[in-house]
Amino acid sequence: MGKIIAVVNQKGGVGKTTTSINLAAGLAYTGKKILLVDLDPQCNASHGIGADRNRSRNKNTTYEVLVDEDSASDNTVTLDMPPIDVLPASVDLAGVDIELASASYQVGREQLLKNKLNPIREKYDYIIIDCPPSLNLLNQNALTAADSVLIPVQCEYFALEGLTQLLSTIRLVQKLFNPALSIEGVLLTMFDARTNLSVEVQKEVRKYFKEKVYRCYIPRNVRLSEAPSREESIFEYDTRSEGAKAYAALVKEFLIQNEKGVN
Ligand SMILES: Nc1ncnc2c1ncn2[C@@H]1O[C@H](COP(=O)(O)OP(=O)(O)OP(=O)(O)O)[C@@H](O)[C@H]1O
Numbered sequence: 001m002g003k004i005i006a007v008v009n010q011k012g013g014v015g016k017t018t019t020s021i022n023l024a025a026g027l028a029y030t031g032k033k034i035l036l037v038d039l040d041p042q043c044n045a046s047h048g049i050g051a052d053r054n055r056s057r058n059k060n061t062t063y064e065v066l067v068d069e070d071s072a073s074d075n076t077v078t079l080d081m082p083p084i085d086v087l088p089a090s091v092d093l094a095g096v097d098i099e100l101a102s103a104s105y106q107v108g109r110e111q112l113l114k115n116k117l118n119p120i121r122e123k124y125d126y127i128i129i130d131c132p133p134s135l136n137l138l139n140q141n142a143l144t145a146a147d148s149v150l151i152p153v154q155c156e157y158f159a160l161e162g163l164t165q166l167l168s169t170i171r172l173v174q175k176l177f178n179p180a181l182s183i184e185g186v187l188l189t190m191f192d193a194r195t196n197l198s199v200e201v202q203k204e205v206r207k208y209f210k211e212k213v214y215r216c217y218i219p220r221n222v223r224l225s226e227a228p229s230r231e232e233s234i235f236e237y238d239t240r241s242e243g244a245k246a247y248a249a250l251v252k253e254f255l256i257q258n259e260k261g262v263n
Pocket residue numbers: 011012013014015016017018019040042044131132133189190191218219220221222224225226
């Protein structure tokens with residue numbers, strides 16, 4: 001039964017998509033069966049890994065899977081490099097909040113993604129959901145479907161700002177829809193060891209989240225920002241880069257934790 005992990009932070013540009021793609025790819029290269037779900041109307045994960053270009057015409061997107069009868073399994077795109085399945089997003093997702101506010105959806109509209117992922121869970125070891133930078137219905141669907149949340153935190157000013165709100169949303173979803181939801185881990189991203197700021201932010205985040213923070217961190221590395229333009233993960237684009245080494249370390253730490261059954 002695949003474990004579902006939502007990569008969440010309502011703050012924009014903190015490394016959610018970069019982490020979703022590279023964690024998915026890195027896990028796939030260790031032999032795990034992976035589904036990457038793009039739940040963001042910006043479609044960055046779908047474009048950045050080439051899933052959109054490889055999607056055949058008869059396949060739909062997360063949008064139709066959420067609001068129509070479409071199944072998740074009929075609409076996944078299988079890639080060779082990295083060897084993962086992807087459920088691509090579409091810009092139509094931007095309207096989901098308003099559409100689902102209609103009367104016929106009042107009951108269970110937070111459970112739509114969960115209901116669609118449940119039938120294909122057993123095909124995968126891990127299902128990774130790349131979430132949009134908001135705390136709307138799409139994110140509530142992700143948190144309701146997920147077993148755990150992975151929170152990327154950018155080593156920047158105001159890094160912790162908004163996390164209180166994120167944690168209270170998580171607690172609300174736990175109370176209403178998904179009592180078993182846990183925190184998979186907090187990942188420091190775009191770390192720059194040369195700046196005091198990065199070091200200070202790291203201390204703050206570790207003080208706040210304690211052992212939930214991954215020991216490894218992701219450095220600022222230009223290769224990570226270039227890879228999506230080639231529709232590659234960092235493991236195809238530049239396997240010797242610092243970015244690739246960092247995400248490989250995350251994969252290792254993630255697997256050790258999960259094999260120990262910590263979460
Ligand atoms: N470690 C890194 N080093 C350098 N650039 C990075 C790193 N991580 C991410 N980036 C770049 O920073 C930008 C934001 O990253 P990303 O798209 O992963 O964030 P996000 O949280 O998914 O953003 P959004 O909230 O808009 O979905 C992108 O241009 C990405 O290529």
